[in-house]
Amino acid sequence: MDFLIFQVPMLTLQATLDGILLGILFALIAYGMALQWGVMNIINIAQGDLVILGGYIAYFMYLWGIHPAWGVIVSPFIMYFVGVGIYKLVINKVVDRDLFISILATFGISILFMQLMNFAFGADVVLANSGYGTTMLFDNSVTLPNSKIFSAFISIVFAIGLVVYMKKSKLGRAIRATAQNARAAKILGVDTEKVYAATFGINAALCGVAGALISITFTIHPYMGLPYTIRSFMIVIVAGLGNLPGVAMSGMGLGVFEEFADYILGTEFRIGSVFLLLVLILVYRRFKLSRKREYLK
Amino acid sequence: MKINKIILSFISAIALLLSTSVTSFAKVVGDKIVLGSAISLTGKYSSNGVHTQNGYNMAVDRINSMGGVKVGGKTYKFEIIYYDDESNPKRAAQLAERLISQDGVEFMLGPYSSGLTKAIAPVTEKYGVPMVEANGASRSLFTKGYKYLFAVLAPANLYLDVAIDLAVEKNGGKPVKIAQAFEQDAFSQDVRLGILEAAERTGSKIIIDDKLPKELNDMAATLAKVKAVKPDVLVVSGHTKGALTAIRQIAEMKVDVPMLAMTHCDAAKLSKQHGKNSEYALCASQWHKTLSYKDKFFGNGMKYAADFEKEFKYDPPYQAAESSAALLVFKDAFERANSFDKKKVRDALAATNMQTFYGNIKFAPGGQNVDKPMVLFQVMCNADGSKCENKVVAPTKWASAKLIHPIPSWSER
Numbered sequence: 099m100d101f102l103i104f105q106v107p108m109l110t111l112q113a114t115l116d117g118i119l120l121g122i123l124f125a126l127i128a129y130g131m132a133l134q135w136g137v138m139n140i141i142n143i144a145q146g147d148l149v150i151l152g153g154y155i156a157y158f159m160y161l162w163g164i165h166p167a168w169g170v171i172v173s174p175f176i177m178y179f180v181g182v183g184i185y186k187l188v189i190n191k192v193v194d195r196d197l198f199i200s201i202l203a204t205f206g207i208s209i210l211f212m213q214l215m216n217f218a219f220g221a222d223v224v225l226a227n228s229g230y231g232t233t234m235l236f237d238n239s240v241t242l243p244n245s246k247i248f249s250a251f252i253s254i255v256f257a258i259g260l261v262v263y264m265k266k267s268k269l270g271r272a273i274r275a276t277a278q279n280a281r282a283a284k285i286l287g288v289d290t291e292k293v294y295a296a297t298f299g300i301n302a303a304l305c306g307v308a309g310a311l312i313s314i315t316f317t318i319h320p321y322m323g324l325p326y327t328i329r330s331f332m333i334v335i336v337a338g339l340g341n342l343p344g345v346a347m348s349g350m351g352l353g354v355f356e357e358f359a360d361y362i363l364g365t366e367f368r369i370g371s372v373f374l375l376l377v378l379i380l381v382y383r384r385f386k387l388s389r390k391r392e393y394l395k
Numbered sequence: 396m397k398i399n400k401i402i403l404s405f406i407s408a409i410a411l412l413l414s415t416s417v418t419s420f421a422k423v424v425g426d427k428i429v430l431g432s433a434i435s436l437t438g439k440y441s442s443n444g445v446h447t448q449n450g451y452n453m454a455v456d457r458i459n460s461m462g463g464v465k466v467g468g469k470t471y472k473f474e475i476i477y478y479d480d481e482s483n484p485k486r487a488a489q490l491a492e493r494l495i496s497q498d499g500v501e502f503m504l505g506p507y508s509s510g511l512t513k514a515i516a517p518v519t520e521k522y523g524v525p526m527v528e529a530n531g532a533s534r535s536l537f538t539k540g541y542k543y544l545f546a547v548l549a550p551a552n553l554y555l556d557v558a559i560d561l562a563v564e565k566n567g568g569k570p571v572k573i574a575q576a577f578e579q580d581a582f583s584q585d586v587r588l589g590i591l592e593a594a595e596r597t598g599s600k601i602i603i604d605d606k607l608p609k610e611l612n613d614m615a616a617t618l619a620k621v622k623a624v625k626p627d628v629l630v631v632s633g634h635t636k637g638a639l640t641a642i643r644q645i646a647e648m649k650v651d652v653p654m655l656a657m658t659h660c661d662a663a664k665l666s667k668q669h670g671k672n673s674e675y676a677l678c679a680s681q682w683h684k685t686l687s688y689k690d691k692f693f694g695n696g697m698k699y700a701a702d703f704e705k706e707f708k709y710d711p712p713y714q715a716a717e718s719s720a721a722l723l724v725f726k727d728a729f730e731r732a733n734s735f736d737k738k739k740v741r742d743a744l745a746a747t748n749m750q751t752f753y754g755n756i757k758f759a760p761g762g763q764n765v766d767k768p769m770v771l772f773q774v775m776c777n778a779d780g781s782k783c784e785n786k787v788v789a790p791t792k793w794a795s796a797k798l799i800h801p802i803p804s805w806s807e808r
Contacts, residue, residue, distance in 0.1 A: 106623050108623075109619055109620070109623055112615075112619050113616065113619070116615050116616075116619075120613075213437075216437065216438065216439070216441065217437065220441065220442050221438065221439045221440060221441040221442050221482075222442050222635065222664075223634075223635045223636040223639050224668070225639060225643060225668065227643075227668075227669070227670075232647050232648065232649055234649070238649065239622075241622075241647070241648040241649055243644075243647035243648065245647070316612040316613055316640070316643075317612045317636055317639050317640055317643070318612075319439075319612075319636060320439075321439055322610060322612065324610070325610045357615075357616060360616035360617075361616050361619075361620070364605060364606060365576070365605045365606060365607050365608065365611070365614070365616060365617055366579055366605070366606035366607065366608050367608075368608055368613075368616075369608050369610055370608070
């Protein structure tokens, strides 16, 4: 029974495709995290909870009879303001402090969001049905839900849109300038406060898109945010900040890794294997770093 | 200095509050029998916690309005003190401690879920407080030798073994191939044990045995395996998210299995969330309103459902029905014991043998109810899928519809 995946070649293909589609979605969340990490030096533990909140927006649209796919437009719009709100209330007080303080602050936000969502939306597991069909390949032996394809496609569109925006627009340039050197940017007349608020808003908006897509493809629940935070954290660690192609590649890599871990180790180790990989990568990075330091000495 | 003063006055205020509240409750006050319950009103079990509370409240109102409890020639009324355990086992145990040692409660009603019941049972046992619980089905609750724990529901290992028997029967008595996926929690793993026993009994083979993580929302890998090995029956148990995820992905991946058996379908509002995609799923249930059990308080299941709907504006899930039944058991035991002595009430509970609208209730030495079989219903929809209903298909004695087997393949649906 074990290693069924290697006996049936179609399963390998299925796992790879599932993993890639899933990974693109993870990469979108990770991109938001990389952006604000790079600009503000804040690791947002509440990332996953913002995703879930975005998912609830799409879910409520679905309840009101609007097709949940429109959530990918509405949800980022609302989430942008949620993000700016969080920045104004909490993050602006910790943005110049050390990393530990900001981790604590966002951890607090995460707990608060979980409880509030539980309070407001109830503890039921919910989902939004898109009614998209299924794409069958190779005589029905590989199946790709169209909702997953849709998710990957929308994620790519938003990621590309954001890259272009960062390159071309005034705000995008201000954000990049702040990321490079906040003090210099301030001296040259960039309102860094505004840039920070916008960055946090953009991150929340990306989470909103991802959340809407997750409510269409999977299920949402107030307490399901943490795995998304961990995954995006991991993707960013692997790819490094400000390395968008790297984020996309490590996102897909993680997706495929998860699917294969699922087949080979069993579903129960799926998320565990992600944690394990994270530990291994951190140890490896540390190891590499210490060698570099020795070299410098 | 100022802060110190504030803290001091705060502490003394709380101390004052506590000292006054201790004396205001006791086990039986005037004509009231005070029961205590820690229940999940917030946190991840809050929806089922509320079903449980509604079930308790409905039965309290009904029993009180129909003459109350007669003990020693005097009439008493039920009253329940609730505390919110936040779906947290540690908190639940603290609250049980508080209910018993501070509020003086001498009779307890159970919380929601096996995990929380497990946390509370040692406390009630320590103080010798009888607890009738309605929402902890894990088998491990009944193997610890607890003397004061009584469960009105069937233990978890009996949830789905009926489905295996049914599959074997449909296979002409020959063993079947089973694929199963269970979440890693006390309840689901007990359901799994039941399946393992049923498989051994019937000589069936388990060809996929996946464990699902707590954060599960993707079963694509398990289902792809199922597609590849083609089992005769697929069994899934992972609370509501397991049920919802399974149905969504089975439909999306067009997985064809002759039989699909699950738990937690009504809690997941499966047919409401998934419509026609959920059709033909077999679901284990402790109770269904069409069962013909009777009692004098609620009449029968249909009447209970109608009254519940009138009061709470939704169809009662079995979690509510079994909770109501717990109160009926308590009333019966008090009257037979004719006393409020904890030990006597405990012995009366142990000797319970009665029928309620929820089912027959008779406790084994371990405290589980052995007189009530599980039922299986199948989701059946009309042609366009706009209306889906749960129809009991097994055991045959209660069946209101015939089992549809095998499930039509997706290309024909």
